[in-house]
Amino acid sequence: MxxxxxxxxxxxxxxxxxxxxxxxxxxxxxxxxxxxxxxxxxxxxxxxxxxxxxxxxxxxxxxxxxxxxxxxxxxxxxxxxxxxxxxxxxxxxxxxxxxxxxxxxxxxxxxxxxxxxxxxxxxxxxxxxxxxxxxxxxxxxxxxxxxxxxxxxxxxxxxxxxxxxxxxLNLGDQMHNLSEREGKRMEQVVQFLVEESHRQLSLEEVASVANMSREAFCRFFKDRTRKTLVTFLNELRVNNACHALLHTDQTIAGIAFSCGFANLSHFNRVFAKTIGTTPREFRRQATITKV
Known part of the structure; x- marks a missing residue:
């Protein structure tokens, strides 16, 4: 198919x-x-x-x-x-x-x-x-x-x-009506990022999935998502972290590392920038809401 x-x-x-x-x-x-x-x-x-x-x-x-x-x-x-x-x-x-x-x-x-x-x-x-x-x-x-x-x-x-x-929900129209070739390439990249976001990924490794050079891939990806690879990956990892904070008893540090962040301080900064609150406060508010 x-x-x-x-x-x-x-x-x-x-x-x-x-x-x-x-x-x-x-x-x-x-x-x-x-x-x-x-x-x-x-x-x-x-x-x-x-x-x-x-x-x-x-x-x-x-x-x-x-x-x-x-x-x-x-x-x-x-x-x-x-x-x-x-x-x-x-x-x-x-x-x-x-x-x-x-x-x-x-x-x-x-x-x-x-x-x-x-x-x-x-x-x-x-x-x-x-x-x-x-x-x-x-x-x-x-x-x-x-x-x-x-x-x-x-x-x-x-x-x-x-x-x-x-x-x-989506702000840009860059991914609207992709050609079949572009679509297959984006599907391969997105699938790879979703499955591998839990570990450290280099730009070279992701670009190789699209069979492109670093420079060409950066232009291709940003033109179609309006985001850099780092921003997209961070949002994907924060999304996974939110789910873990709500549905597991893992420590915040454990969640940070399991979602692909290299250290806790970086995770806290990215999470607060993306969600607008700290991971600890996010979990606390969710617990209050459930009660």
Missing amino acids: KVIPFKIPKSSKELIRYQVDCQPYFYDKLHQHPEIQLSCILSGEGKLIVGDYIGRFEPGDIFLLGRNVPHVFRSDDVFYQPASKKQSHSIIVFFDLHAFGNEFWTSEELQESKDFFEHLNGCYRVQVADQDSFIWQIQQLQYKEKLDKVLGALQLVDVLMRQATLQR
């Missing part, structure tokens, strides 16, 4: 595709597709990487992705362990704007929806006043057929347009 572009399994005239992903871990390759994607996480945790954004996903999260936006929902390492009984479960609604041809969207009644779709040029976190009710509404789409299915999907779009808060 080619990572980029990614082919959604549907007929060429299918406006709406409802998909259920229920498996040990989510598809873990950087990929893009021309369909707009509404994803709802029911179970499973991990990292969402979209362009210059690295963040967590967890049950209850809803994300909206525009057309041809490279992304990957990478499940946490525990989900890959052979003995793990954990499951990753999400429901996804794909909107194919070209299934009925361009004329379908030229009517006055659909102009507002057309404008809404056309301005989706990144990844957004979706928040509505009653998140559980909206998730239930998404789930009901699986039981609808034909015209009811289309109407149900348009009702979801209406909620997104009028009731939801859409928080833009």
Whole structure:
């Protein structure tokens, strides 16, 4: 299967595709597709990487992705362990704007929806006043057929347009609509960084994964992520550290070293710069919230 572009399994005239992903871990390759994607996480945790954004996903999260936006929902390492009984479960609604041809969207009644779709040029976190009710509404789409299915999907779009808060996650558009060659190269690099971020990595080693010189790789990577390799790696490691602080009893020093930081003082500085608080305070606040 080619990572980029990614082919959604549907007929060429299918406006709406409802998909259920229920498996040990989510598809873990950087990929893009021309369909707009509404994803709802029911179970499973991990990292969402979209362009210059690295963040967590967890049950209850809803994300909206525009057309041809490279992304990957990478499940946490525990989900890959052979003995793990954990499951990753999400429901996804794909909107194919070209299934009925361009004329379908030229009517006055659909102009507002057309404008809404056309301005989706990144990844957004979706928040509505009653998140559980909206998730239930998404789930009901699986039981609808034909015209009811289309109407149900348009009702979801209406909620997104009028009731939801859409928080833009990625800031730049450099990774929008990558060529297949660029996409494969970025997928290899991102996959390598996610899997090897726990240890010290040199620029030469990462550049070799992309089969590029140091100088060429630095330009390539920054053009597409708006970040240097060091910044991207630090944010990836801090993301892993946040998860460890919340879900393990490891010492802060132990977490720092296990996430790839060479020393504790550097970890504390990078964490505070990225999150806005110290690791100790982050853990303390999370503990208070749970209580």
